[in-house]
Amino acid sequence: MVANMVIETTKKIRDMEIRGAGKIARAAVEALKNQIMVSRAKSVNDFIKEVENAANILKSARPTAVSLPNAVNYVLYNIKINKNLDLDELKKKALEACDNFIKNSLEAVRKIGEIGARRISDGDTIMTHCNSKAALSVIKTAFRQGKDIKVIATESRPRYQGHLTVKELSDEGIDVTLIVDSAVRLFMKKVDKVIVGADSIAANGAVVNKIGTSMLALAANEARVLFFVAAETYKFSPQTLLGELIEIEERDASEVADPEKFKGVKIRNPAFDVTPPEYIDLIITEKGVIPPQAAFFVIREELKWSLWNSI
Numbered sequence: 390m391v392a393n394m395v396i397e398t399t400k401k402i403r404d405m406e407i408r409g410a411g412k413i414a415r416a417a418v419e420a421l422k423n424q425i426m427v428s429r430a431k432s433v434n435d436f437i438k439e440v441e442n443a444a445n446i447l448k449s450a451r452p453t454a455v456s457l458p459n460a461v462n463y464v465l466y467n468i469k470i471n472k473n474l475d476l477d478e479l480k481k482k483a484l485e486a487c488d489n490f491i492k493n494s495l496e497a498v499r500k501i502g503e504i505g506a507r508r509i510s511d512g513d514t515i516m517t518h519c520n521s522k523a524a525l526s527v528i529k530t531a532f533r534q535g536k537d538i539k540v541i542a543t544e545s546r547p548r549y550q551g552h553l554t555v556k557e558l559s560d561e562g563i564d565v566t567l568i569v570d571s572a573v574r575l576f577m578k579k580v581d582k583v584i585v586g587a588d589s590i591a592a593n594g595a596v597v598n599k600i601g602t603s604m605l606a607l608a609a610n611e612a613r614v615l616f617f618v619a620a621e622t623y624k625f626s627p628q629t630l631l632g633e634l635i636e637i638e639e640r641d642a643s644e645v646a647d648p649e650k651f652k653g654v655k656i657r658n659p660a661f662d663v664t665p666p667e668y669i670d671l672i673i674t675e676k677g678v679i680p681p682q683a684a685f686f687v688i689r690e691e692l693k694w695s696l697w698n699s700i
């Protein structure tokens with residue numbers, strides 16, 4: 390039996406009613422928690438099959454943010470290593486794993502803010518793209534520490550997540566300017582640091598984030614502006630260690646323009662792009678700051694459990 394909440398959450402993630410790599414991960418784990426609570430499985434094996442099935446449905450919601458499979462695989466891993474327990478004890482362990490993931494991932498955003506804010510100086514102008522809770526945690530923490538900062542935020546077509554960003558920052562009292570995505574290079578001259586989030590980070594330190602991120606990185610590189618990525622360690626992709634590529638989600642053309650009005654025209658809508666490690670100065674994680682070239686070590690140290698299916 391698949392819990393209604395699993396079906397509903399999968400739909401909400403797919404439709405981007407729930408969005409942002411961290412939020413997607415927590416929502417998937419909440420749904421898995423519900424699956425565990427309503428499960429009527431009579432044996433450990435049936436229980437595991439049921440949770441695995443729900444996990445697979447959730448993982449299929451969006452392909453790019455590795456936070457989603459990493460989060461549900463963390464719960465599955467904790468179930469697998471405890472499969473010798475009786476069913477009630479196993480469920481308890483599984484629920485504990487869900488709660489730990491949610492608690493730790495929220496704490497990670499706070500820590501990234503604290504660690505990243507040390508890299509922000511009084512008087513900085515910061516450019517950001519899309520709407521990343523991790524990147525905004527750095528900006529807000531620096532501001533709350535009394536640093537006088539200004540933010541330039543892109544609107545982030547086609548879904549305009551930049552509107553969420555400017556609202557969030559201006560509610561906080563931060564001086565924020567909204568620009569169209571194509572104005573990035575023009576404004577880069579006024580910028581001291583760029584901070585963006587990440588949906589996935591490959592073992593070689595390449596960062597997959599909202600479409601247009603690599604354009605900010607190029608412009609920053611040209612203008613010799615520092616380029617920071619704020620990301621929790623569960624956004625690093627263990628599969629890329631084995632040479633697997635991160636899939637770039639292409640969403641419906643109607644998000645870009647009404648296909649009815651452009652008959653005979655191809656409309657493309659990739660949701661993410663890849664910024665090579667050479668364009669990234671630092672990745673700010675909850676465990677500390679690393680150069681992108683150290684991504685491999687994050688996967689080795691923090692995501693050891695992700696090899697769960699070889700257990």
Ligand code: RI2
Pocket residue numbers: 408409410411412518519520521522523524550585586587588598599660
């Ligand atoms: P946090 C978002 O993807 C953006 O690309 C953002 O930079 C990234 O997730 C990380 O967001 P989308 O869901 O986890 O808007 O830092 O497609 O909030």
